[in-house]
Amino acid sequence: MALLEMKDISKSYSGNQVLKNVNLTIEPGEIHGLIGENGAGKSTLMNILFGMPVIHNTGGHEGQMFINGEPFTPKSPMDAMAAGIGMVHQEFMLIPGFTITENVKLNRENTKETILGKVFGKKLNRLDRETMAEDTKIALEKLHMNIDEFVKIQGLPVGYMQFVEIAREIDKRNLQLLILDEPTAVLAESEAEKFLEVIQSLSEMGIAILFITHRLDEIKSVSHGITVLRDGEMVLAEKIENISLVEMARAMVGRSVELSTEERRDLSDAPVHLELIDMHVKMPGEEVKGVSLEIKKGEIFGIGGLAGQGKIGISNGIMGLYPTTGKVIKSGQEMKLNSPREMLDNNVTFLSEDRKGMGLLLDDSIENNIAFAAQEIKDKFLKKILVGRFLDKKGITENAVKMIEELDIRCTSSKQHTRRLSGGNQQKVCIARALTFEPDILLISEPTRGIDIGAKKLVLDTLVHLSREEGMTVVMTSSELAELRQVSDRIAIISDGKLQGIFNPDEKDEVLGLAMAGDDYEEVLNDA
Amino acid sequence: MTLKTLYQKIGFPRLIITVFFIALLIGAVVLNIPLAGLWSSIFVRFGMNAILVLAMVPGIRAGIGINFNLALGIVLGLLGAILSFEFGFQGATGFLVANAIALPLAAIAGYLYGHMLNRVKGDEMTVSNYIGLSIVSFMCIVWIILPLTNRELIWPMGGKGLRVTISMENSFGEFLNNLWAFPKGATGASSFVFPTGMIVYFALWAAIVWAFNRSKAGSAMSAAGASELFATSNGVNVNRYRILGTMISTILAAAGIITYAQGFGFLQLYRAPLYMSMPAAASILIGGATLKDARIIHVIIGTFLFQGLLVVALPVINVVSGGDMAEIVRVIVSNGIILYALTRGGEEA
Ligand SMILES: Nc1ncnc2c1ncn2[C@@H]1O[C@H](COP(=O)(O)OP(=O)(O)OP(=O)(O)O)[C@@H](O)[C@H]1O
Numbered sequence: 114m115a116l117l118e119m120k121d122i123s124k125s126y127s128g129n130q131v132l133k134n135v136n137l138t139i140e141p142g143e144i145h146g147l148i149g150e151n152g153a154g155k156s157t158l159m160n161i162l163f164g165m166p167v168i169h170n171t172g173g174h175e176g177q178m179f180i181n182g183e184p185f186t187p188k189s190p191m192d193a194m195a196a197g198i199g200m201v202h203q204e205f206m207l208i209p210g211f212t213i214t215e216n217v218k219l220n221r222e223n224t225k226e227t228i229l230g231k232v233f234g235k236k237l238n239r240l241d242r243e244t245m246a247e248d249t250k251i252a253l254e255k256l257h258m259n260i261d262e263f264v265k266i267q268g269l270p271v272g273y274m275q276f277v278e279i280a281r282e283i284d285k286r287n288l289q290l291l292i293l294d295e296p297t298a299v300l301a302e303s304e305a306e307k308f309l310e311v312i313q314s315l316s317e318m319g320i321a322i323l324f325i326t327h328r329l330d331e332i333k334s335v336s337h338g339i340t341v342l343r344d345g346e347m348v349l350a351e352k353i354e355n356i357s358l359v360e361m362a363r364a365m366v367g368r369s370v371e372l373s374t375e376e377r378r379d380l381s382d383a384p385v386h387l388e389l390i391d392m393h394v395k396m397p398g399e400e401v402k403g404v405s406l407e408i409k410k411g412e413i414f415g416i417g418g419l420a421g422q423g424k425i426g427i428s429n430g431i432m433g434l435y436p437t438t439g440k441v442i443k444s445g446q447e448m449k450l451n452s453p454r455e456m457l458d459n460n461v462t463f464l465s466e467d468r469k470g471m472g473l474l475l476d477d478s479i480e481n482n483i484a485f486a487a488q489e490i491k492d493k494f495l496k497k498i499l500v501g502r503f504l505d506k507k508g509i510t511e512n513a514v515k516m517i518e519e520l521d522i523r524c525t526s527s528k529q530h531t532r533r534l535s536g537g538n539q540q541k542v543c544i545a546r547a548l549t550f551e552p553d554i555l556l557i558s559e560p561t562r563g564i565d566i567g568a569k570k571l572v573l574d575t576l577v578h579l580s581r582e583e584g585m586t587v588v589m590t591s592s593e594l595a596e597l598r599q600v601s602d603r604i605a606i607i608s609d610g611k612l613q614g615i616f617n618p619d620e621k622d623e624v625l626g627l628a629m630a631g632d633d634y635e636e637v638l639n640d641a
Numbered sequence: 642m643t644l645k646t647l648y649q650k651i652g653f654p655r656l657i658i659t660v661f662f663i664a665l666l667i668g669a670v671v672l673n674i675p676l677a678g679l680w681s682s683i684f685v686r687f688g689m690n691a692i693l694v695l696a697m698v699p700g701i702r703a704g705i706g707i708n709f710n711l712a713l714g715i716v717l718g719l720l721g722a723i724l725s726f727e728f729g730f731q732g733a734t735g736f737l738v739a740n741a742i743a744l745p746l747a748a749i750a751g752y753l754y755g756h757m758l759n760r761v762k763g764d765e766m767t768v769s770n771y772i773g774l775s776i777v778s779f780m781c782i783v784w785i786i787l788p789l790t791n792r793e794l795i796w797p798m799g800g801k802g803l804r805v806t807i808s809m810e811n812s813f814g815e816f817l818n819n820l821w822a823f824p825k826g827a828t829g830a831s832s833f834v835f836p837t838g839m840i841v842y843f844a845l846w847a848a849i850v851w852a853f854n855r856s857k858a859g860s861a862m863s864a865a866g867a868s869e870l871f872a873t874s875n876g877v878n879v880n881r882y883r884i885l886g887t888m889i890s891t892i893l894a895a896a897g898i899i900t901y902a903q904g905f906g907f908l909q910l911y912r913a914p915l916y917m918s919m920p921a922a923a924s925i926l927i928g929g930a931t932l933k934d935a936r937i938i939h940v941i942i943g944t945f946l947f948q949g950l951l952v953v954a955l956p957v958i959n960v961v962s963g964g965d966m967a968e969i970v971r972v973i974v975s976n977g978i979i980l981y982a983l984t985r986g987g988e989e990a
């Protein structure tokens with residue numbers, strides 16, 4: 114009997130139909146991939162399955178669900194959990210001030226009996242902190258995660274948060290079905306691989322996995338079946354052996370997408386645009402421990418490395434978002450450190466990897482989100498009336514409409530609040546803001562995380578265009594080696610907070626892989 | 642639009658209050674209470690209270706939440722009015738002098754208070770309650786030792802210091818109420834008078850706040866209030882805008898109490914300023930504001946509903962129950978609404 118059956122599921126958000134008669138069946142222990150463009154309705158379908166409040170608050174849904182043949186109507190995530198469903202959301206659902214253990218065990222704390230507890234019920238039992246820590250350790254170990262369970266979530270790099278979320282789910286005893294909404298988006302390839310191994314072992318233990326991702330190769334390598342959504346409709350459901358990557362991509366976007374690698378160019382004569390000297394950044398979990406670099410004008414400078422090794426810290430440090438020492442020199446001029454304003458005033462902008470936190474005003478319109486940085490720093494989109502400078506609403510809207518078209522942001526209008534956008538479309542709003550700023554130097558972290566392959570091509574092409582045609586310097590930090598190779602002129606690999614080396618993007622996989630692990634290819638060869 | 646989405650747009654508390662308000666109006670008609678007089682009172686009370694409610698807007702937008710410490714601006718507004726009285730100014734001059742003294746003081750006090758709030762980020766609403774209490778206690782001493790001589794301000798005989806309530810009849814009492822009021826010459830509780838001056842004066846302040854919200858600074862302030870991380874990473878000095886929001890809120894509180902006092906006809910000193918924050922907070926919440934979002938329209942709707950409710954409830958309930966129920970209604974409504982908003986936290990309204 115199928116573990117889960119979803120039948121004729123439909124859903125609309127205030128008149129806007131986002132799911133139309135979707136069917137989905139999952140067998141026990143099956144790994145099932147769910148793919149589709151940004152805004153296709155993947156997260157919405159999973160939110161329905163998990164009984165998320167956002168579904169009920171917006172009028173519920175149509176269609177039926179069955180678990181092990183029994184009708185299943187979750188009124189809240191609690192109901193879904195009781196039925197053995199776990200979910201890791203696209204956005205993090207962790208409490209920043211709590212430790213890893215407290216987050217993993219939230220609402221499921223292990224307790225020891227106390228007298229008060231016997232009389233007044235379980236809520237008054239004493240917490241069994243040792244068991245909680247022990248369990249958490251085991252869950253973290255299953256994920257090959259090297260971090261102390263008593264560390265607070267606050268300030269942890271996003272990659273770690275993702276693992277903590279997964280640890281929380283696999284710690285649940287009655288787990289039958291685990292929903293993962295883009296779990297690998299924040300992980301580097303090697304970590305994603307480890308992660309996929311974990312998934313496979315869970316599947317062998319009989320736990321079914323429903324897996325949303327934009328990395329089609331991952332789906333191809335681990336899943337047993339896939340379902341493809343397009344504009345809220347199910348366009349394909351197939352066993353994995355019967356379908357190729359190209360066919361999956363075509364089913365998703367309705368046309369074929371080709372990612373091309375840029376022609377290489379020689380920038381050794383270009384002037385230095387940004388220089389880092391012995392930079393140290395105190396970013397928790399992504400500490401930079403003395404990096405010196407020269408970035409050329411107009412180049413796309415890639416920064417890669419494993420999560421936790423410090424690659425993320427570099428851009429955050431340049432931008433002054435975490436305590437930084439050393440020197441940052443732009444066009445020969447030394448910048449004041451630890452001041453985002455200083456960098457912005459010098460025409461350097463940063464698209465953070467932490468989009469939800471730093472990237473968006475969720476209760477404000479798409480257009481205001483896009484215009485904000487340019488308006489605040491460069492006095493764009495303002496008009497002077499009498500004593501003050503006021504927002505030029507018309508200009509703001511026009512710019513947003515242009516960006517929505519260029520980046521293919523799926524929304525109802527430029528006035529829509531960003532909270533109501535799908536995850537990938539929220540990312541595009543952040544990118545639009547950075548582009549609207551028109552910086553000399555664009556620091557961009559994980560530019561294509563969470564966006565579909567069509568949009569990915571759009572974004573990467575845009576970066577190439579900015580660098581090649583408009584002479585913009587782009588510093589791109591990414592966990593995805595493939596995309597770094599595709600567009601970068603040079604790739605720096607960061608390991609243990611230090612620069613492991615700067616490589617040609619066509620360098621062999623082994624060399625880059627070893628560099629990420631902190632080893633030198635030549636040395637390893639000689640030792641062998 | 643379905644009934645359900647309409648309901649969601651209006652929201653539970655506003656729906657209840659509107660229904661209650663309409664029920665009371667019907668009650669008034671049934672009981673033959675003259676509606677013309679009631680409507681005049683609603684407009685007058687709207688004009689008296691709206692600026693105090695408006696003072697909640699910059700606080701919420703700047704991210705300090707509901708400013709339970711309106712008392713800070715209020716005591717300075719009272720000080721301005723008292724000094725203007727002491728110097729013997731009357732009518733328009735008296736009103737202007739009172740504001741000229743009070744508003745700069747409120748700006749300075751708001752600035753200092755804003756600095757303080759930056760040290761207690763996250764606990765602003767709790768702290769502001771206590772600060773309000775301390776300020777009012779401190780001012781109790783000031784009211785006693787202030788060396789004023791005007792016989793209408795100080796106790797007539799014996800006792801030290803200023804009176805608890807000071808009649809403004811010989812100062813600028815009812816100055817705005819009567820300014821451009823029409824129809825001319827209409828008097829008595831049962832005839833309709835529209836307090837034009839008062840409404841225009843509120844519109845002036847509302848326009849200033851509205852324009853500020855649409856300015857570069859206003860937009861940066863809202864960003865600072867909505868997400869500190871977002872604002873900082875986009876180059877906004879969050880603490881500076883929180884201070885600005887606190888300053889504007891305090892200035893509006895000062896301007897608001899001067900308007901309130903002239904309409905009421907009395908200056909209320911000592912502990913009275915403590916009781917002004919709650920109704921103002923309740924009004925803006927009824928108007929549809931949340932702890933994170935407040936706009937002029939919320940001020941207008943909220944003040945109108947809240948004051949309307951009180952004005953109509955007073956005669957109707959008194960006729961029906963014979964006792965002074967109106968005050969009880971006021972307390973229940975304001976505390977209930979605030980509790981409701983606090984428990985809902987930052988949820989979308
Ligand atoms: N709370 C909401 N209110 C209104 N519309 C919403 C809401 N959440 C999502 N939508 C809309 O529903 C559609 C589907 O969104 P969903 O989040 O399911 O997409 P997705 O397939 O998960 O995309 P992504 O790959 O970008 O995460 C989108 O058009 C989105 O704008």
Ligand SMILES: [Mg+2]
Pocket residue numbers: 155156157203294535536537
């Ligand atoms: Mg999604």
